[in-house]
Amino acid sequence: MSLKPDIVKKKKIYTSKLSDRRLAGGKRPEVYLHSSKSTGRHLQQTENWNPKHFRLFVGNLGPEATDEMLQGAFSRYQSVSKVNVPVDPKTKKNRGYGFVAFASSEDYLKAFKEMNGKYVGQRPVQLKRAESKVKGK
Template identity: 40%
Template sequence: MEDEMPKTLYVGNLSRDVTEALILQLFSQIGPCKNCKMIMDTAGNDPYCFVEFHEHRHAAAALAAMNGRKIMGKEVKVNWATTPSSQKKDTSSSTVVSTQRSQDHFHVFVGDLSPEITTEDIKAAFAPFGRISDARVVKDMATGKSKGYGFVSFFNKWDAENAIQQMGGQWLGGRQIRTNWATRKPPAPKSTYESNTKQLSYDEVVSQSSPSNCTVYCGGVTSGLTEQLMRQTFSPFGQIMEIRVFPDKGYSFVRFNSHESAAHAIVSVNGTTIEGHVVKCYWGKETLDMINPVQQSDTVFYTLDGTKLWSTAASGAEWQHVA
């Protein structure tokens, strides 16, 4: 229905000389505007505003026409924003539902970050896509250095989806970043969570296995386990070379092109919820057969507790599950 379609635009990267009157004058040429609200950032960042139209079709046309256009010498960024009407709709519901919605933000994973990228950098990069509730670059607690990835949380699912689509592959600093939906840890009581899920650090994980090991074990997905699901979950962390899934057993193996990518995946995905299941991730233990397969007839994978899981003939035969 028309009433449910978004009608409010975010307009960012504005010159400090731009006024509400000027914005209304420009955007009203495309369609009747209901109002304009200018936000002046006291921290010294560029101002931005929200423009609400009476009709969705005019807002959509303005988005297409105005995004990237120069206003007073600056190229403005235009995107959808949470509309005032939808906010009123949420607050008019019961208190319990309203509280649940306010907590149900939408989280975007941002990977392959350059070491110099800060929380402020990713917040500024993703701000044009909508209202951000939180942004952070994940740092190693021991060294204080970036782990090469972070998260951006949006109030609006539409904004998060748009950010994932538009920002994937874009350059931020000296690298092309990766974007995807972030997996979230289940809202379990603290005692239960702490007893079942150990918080892992990158330095701890990366040193647990040899640099030649690039394979992640992911277990606990007792239903709905597919190769596509695993690829969607793990692709933000680096180039995937191979995926093997065992739906009847509820686990899979994901082999990356680097040891570091696999370590980032273990740290980020371990203890999160996939298809309603809390998963465990750790290294798939590779034997010497895997390191030098040309001289061996078999490659055998184990979990770190020594359980034999699957093997493959080095000649390229089909992989065989041996658990």
């Protein structure tokens, strides 16, 4: 009996936003949309986030990272409204990324500038603007 790994479909798309092109040095930046069986559960967790709030994607989290650890790392910003580190339901381990929502655009921008590359746990985090995969959000 052969075991097949869980297959993740990748779809290569290009963004058309002018600001994203400027950030990429004039080139069309590539974006990969990943889909798997567990994506639905993650979307359910983020659906109840306030769509007016500003969200950061926090990448490169270590296996020890939790919601509480991420909350503590961003606690100096008063407008943090919600923090989430998704956990794989099968392995009960985090997926290596998280999200932080801010009510204030000023705190969002300040956190992005100050926290990008800072250590949360044992790894330096990589921050990006979080975009919802759900249409209309």
